[in-house]
Amino acid sequence: MRAVLAAAAALLFAGCAPLSGSIAPSSPFDLLGRVLAGADGRAFSAGFRWRHEMQSNEIWLMSPTGTTLAHISSDAAGATLITADQQEYRAFSAEGLTRQALGWALPLAQLQHWVRGETVPDVAADAVERDAGGRLVRLEQAGWSLRFAYPEVPARSALPRRLDLERAGQRIRMVIDDWREQAAQ
DSSP: OHHHHHHHHHHHOTTOSOOOTTOOOOOOEEEEEEEEEEETTEEEEEEEEEEEOSSOEEEEEEOTTSOEEEEEEEETTEEEEEETTOOEEEESSHHHHHHHHHSSOOOTTTHHHHTTTOOOTTSOEEEEEEOTTSOEEEEEETTEEEEEEOOSOGGGTTSOSEEEEEETTEEEEEEEEEEEEOOOO
């Protein structure tokens, strides 16, 4: 169970790493949604809440009944994952935590940009495709292939409703049910 929770947390939250290198921080936000992640013939699904601030992230993985399965927090001091049975895992970064739990790293710092329908600043992007409104619909960046889907409602159409990520047999689908901008803290 611990391995499944750690794997699920790692597969989902690719935005938890402390900012490093040339990746600029994105504006604060609070997301609610669902995730389906698969790799090596295994799949996991859960609800999630992701609260992103300029220098920190908090992520909750939840069961269909709303029970917290895992809580992840990360900031400049490192990353922590706590499971429902209070097992605690720590690493220097959420990306390191993912690598430790799964043996490979996910695009933890990049997702904070991708979830907004943006490319990651100062990182080469290939196969950039946009729709007639200028929104990203397909992107290859940092070794990942991404597809973006937007809601039909015009007022919310600037932000993706769904992201599909794929790299080397790993697949992640995020469905965003609610998006709330936050004031910088």
